[in-house]
Amino acid sequence: DAGITQSPRYKITETGRQVTLMCHQTWSHSYMFWYRQDLGHGLRLIYYSAAADITDKGEVPDGYVVSRSKTENFPLTLESATRSQTSVYFCASSLLGGSATEAFFGQGTRLTVV
């Protein structure tokens, strides 16, 4: 199906484990983003990517790693999960990086770190 899909939708992991959240888009959008959503904070940018092999930090990058070897995929890895990383994670994409371009969001991944 066309669009942007995230997997898994729900994940429970233990403190200290590595976990990877997947994001795939079928539009060939240049830009992709990872946000986390926490109560009282809205959405905060973790990392973004302007194109394949180009990534950069957002507002809250500590503890996360991203890669983008292909335009359509933008996985987010928590190298050693901590309880503070319990959150809902959203992947998004946009056609261009210009200011007027809206972002399209995936359904989200609810991650619980125990």
Add this chain to the structure above:
Amino acid sequence: AQSVTQLGSHVSVSEGALVLLRCNYSSSVPPYLFWYVQYPNQGLQLLLKYTSAATLVKGINGFEAEFKKSETSFHLTKPSAHMSDAAEYFCAVSAGGSQGNLIFGKGTKLSVKP
């Protein structure tokens, strides 16, 4: 730096009443502004966006927003609330430059009473 403030984390209206969700922005450059809606357990969906073409912007589901530069505001309105409008609403401003990401407010949860 760009920022967005949403006044009221929770707004409750009766079905058929006016919906008014407030958003004020701060931007060092002419802003591009967005309203997104999030239904329970779903991703964010674009309601409307302001890109300087017109100060009154009409969106989906009967929502509209008016850009007021003098007040640095971009409030979201709907003349008559419907039960299906119950959701969380996010105002966002484009970060500008080459980043391409959006900076979100903390969200306003709208409840609609029968």
